[in-house]
Every structure is written in structure tokens, then in C-alpha cells.
Amino acid sequence: MLLLALLLAACGGQPPEPPKAVRQFSDTQACVEPVADMRKNHMEYILHQRDETVHAGVRTRKHSFEECINCHVAPREDGSYPSAGSNDHFCSSCHSYAAVKIDCFQCHNDNPVRPSMLSAGNANYHTEVTDNLVVLEKQEEGGKL
Amino acid sequence: MSSKIKTPLEETVDSARRGFIQKTAAVTAAVTLAPGVILHQAQAKPADEPVSSAQRWGMLIDANKCAEGCTACVDGCNKEHNLEGHGRPETDAQWIRKVSVKNRSTGYSFTLPMMCQHCETAPCVDVCPTGASFKRVDGIVLVDKHICIGCRYCMMACPYKARSFIHEDTDDQMPYAPRGKGTVESCTLCVHRVDKDGEDAVPACAEACINDGHEAIVFGDLKNPNSRISKSLKKYGGTQIRADLGLNPGVRYWGVS
Numbered sequence: 001m002l003l004l005a006l007l008l009a010a011c012g013g014q015p016p017e018p019p020k021a022v023r024q025f026s027d028t029q030a031c032v033e034p035v036a037d038m039r040k041n042h043m044e045y046i047l048h049q050r051d052e053t054v055h056a057g058v059r060t061r062k063h064s065f066e067e068c069i070n071c072h073v074a075p076r077e078d079g080s081y082p083s084a085g086s087n088d089h090f091c092s093s094c095h096s097y098a099a100v101k102i103d104c105f106q107c108h109n110d111n112p113v114r115p116s117m118l119s120a121g122n123a124n125y126h127t128e129v130t131d132n133l134v135v136l137e138k139q140e141e142g143g144k145l
Numbered sequence: 146m147s148s149k150i151k152t153p154l155e156e157t158v159d160s161a162r163r164g165f166i167q168k169t170a171a172v173t174a175a176v177t178l179a180p181g182v183i184l185h186q187a188q189a190k191p192a193d194e195p196v197s198s199a200q201r202w203g204m205l206i207d208a209n210k211c212a213e214g215c216t217a218c219v220d221g222c223n224k225e226h227n228l229e230g231h232g233r234p235e236t237d238a239q240w241i242r243k244v245s246v247k248n249r250s251t252g253y254s255f256t257l258p259m260m261c262q263h264c265e266t267a268p269c270v271d272v273c274p275t276g277a278s279f280k281r282v283d284g285i286v287l288v289d290k291h292i293c294i295g296c297r298y299c300m301m302a303c304p305y306k307a308r309s310f311i312h313e314d315t316d317d318q319m320p321y322a323p324r325g326k327g328t329v330e331s332c333t334l335c336v337h338r339v340d341k342d343g344e345d346a347v348p349a350c351a352e353a354c355i356n357d358g359h360e361a362i363v364f365g366d367l368k369n370p371n372s373r374i375s376k377s378l379k380k381y382g383g384t385q386i387r388a389d390l391g392l393n394p395g396v397r398y399w400g401v402s
Binding site: 050052054055056057058059060061066069106107108109113114 | 190192193194195196279281283287289290291315316317318319320321323324325326327328336337339340341
């Protein structure tokens, strides 16, 4: 037990301090699901959404990989964005500590491209792309506005 | 008429007629928002709804309108999906390309854009060992890059040479078009636009073609008899390239024979 503790202390270092997200999901909730749930199960949410989107064309924003990046990859003080390899990238800060390799960024962009349109109110709605500007498409009851 | 006293029957007929006119006006007002802008019955699907086999998306390409030397569709596609080249045409990604054809005996020549034909019985789907190459229920043939192992069987199987293999590391991908080294890719029929706008979607190639003034590419639902593409095909027919293979492609052509 003592050995294990020593071993952990030897290779552990400080626990990771991931950069703060750009904003909260809602007034009462930090992320799209409770934080403890996200810490443990974020990959399950992303994996589920991945298959739904690729195979069935379901494009809700709540568990969308793009919205993870939009919110969690915050700009540095100089305005540049950290790349997936660097320790000040939200994902890498934890994954390098946990020694879990991420494959996502071999294909997906590690930085925000389009402005986020995710909020508690419109998590299930489409966003509209116009020259990289995102306009919320209002799909209220009673048709388009 | 105005001086005449109306009989009860005339009164009834008049009020019925007035009611009908009022109702008609109300209906027209609901449907016509502005001159030329009419609400379609076919709305795009909500984001949380899966795609359905009630649609089959396809394209009709009029080679008569396709200009020799014009590459607007190719450029539009490259820009939309950020397909950067490395100056190596043999291996650079190519989702859509221009093909020029000349009949040696008559001398007749034409040019056409060639891309994934979104076959009903797609050979790429048949040969894929992992299930990465698949056809959505609405007819769009895609590669699920999460499970693609890069074996390139599909590239060998495709009679249209529609697929590309990504040989280089990629960056700056568009969020709706993730792509990475070691996987195969091809035209997605701008699936991100289709999922959002449904019948009203205009793929990037078609948009670029319209902006360039040619309007050679029409996108639409082959299963909807009232869509522009279905009406055009019903009236004038359309050519399947390599129809002899019996693949029933979703992309049809005019002016290619």
C-alpha cells in the first residue's frame, strides 16, 4: 500500500487543471449534463451522438462534438487557440494526465470554427450556416418566423 | 343590382359567396408570404428526427449547360469542405471533377461534372469489410470514417472513380466535414445542408454553378413526384452513366449521349 502510494506520488504530479469553459450551459447547469456525469461519461455521449449523426442525420446541438469544442476550447490571452497536442487544450490537459490517447482530432478540428449556438433553450435545434455566421433558426410552434 | 331589393335566396347565395371568397383570401394569405415566396408543404426535418426512406436524394446534371473549362463546382466543393491540395493531382482529394468527352467519329464533345453517383446498389457498400461504407436510408452514400480502416476496396469497386484516399495529415477541417489521414472519402451530396434544409437544400457544387450563371445542377427528391428533379426526369428522361451495371445511381445526366 505504501509502495503504491509512493509510486503514485512519484509519477503523479499535480492533478490537471483544465482551462475554464467559455461559458455556462445555463444558469443552473455548468455543462450539458451534470459535471460529475460528464467527467465520467463524456465519451459515451459523444459516441452515441456520433453514430446518430453519421448514420441517421440527427444533428441536435446538445451532445454535438462541435459544441464541446466551441465551449471548452477557450482562446489564450493573445487570442490564439491551443492545438490538441498542447497541455492548455481542454481535452489534452486531462487526457495527457490520464494517459488516454484521443483519436478525435485526427479528423475533427480541435478549435472552434463557427460561433456556438448552443444554449439550454435551443439544444435540439438546427443552426444555420451563412459564411461561417450562425443564425439561429427559430422553429417555434406555428412554423418558421 | 344595388337598387333592387334582394330576395332571401339571393341573400343566402351572396353570403355564401362572400364567405367562400373570405376563406379563400385567408388561405392564400397563409400560403403566400410575399410575391414569389410561397411556403412549401415539404418542410425540412427537425434536427432530432432521423432521416427517412420517404426521400431519395439525387441530382440532375445538364451537360448542355456545363461550360467547357469551368470549374466552379469543383472549386465550390473544395471550399465548402476545405479540401486543400498538395500540388499532387494523383493523390489529392477529389470529391467532384470535370470530365471532358469527345466522340471520335462525330467530333461531338461535351464536359460534365463527375462525383459519387449515390447508387441504390452501391458496389462500395458491398465490398467494405467493416461497414464503414454505407448508404443512408434516404439514398446518400457515405463513409463512416470512425470505422474506415483505409483498405481502399471501395475505391477499386467504384466504377465512377468517385472516391479519394487521404494521404496526408489534415487540419482546419470544417466542423460538418471531418476528414483525416488513412480514411477514404467522397461526395456526401452536402449531407449537412440536406439534413438542415431538406428539399430546399442546394449542394455547394450546385450553388457555385448557379452563382456562375450556368444552373447545370439540380438537386432534389427523386421520390417526390412534385419535385423539380422528378418533374424534369418525367418529362425529358435522364441518362444513368454506366446504366449497364444496374446500380440505379441517384445522379442523372442530360446531354451525355
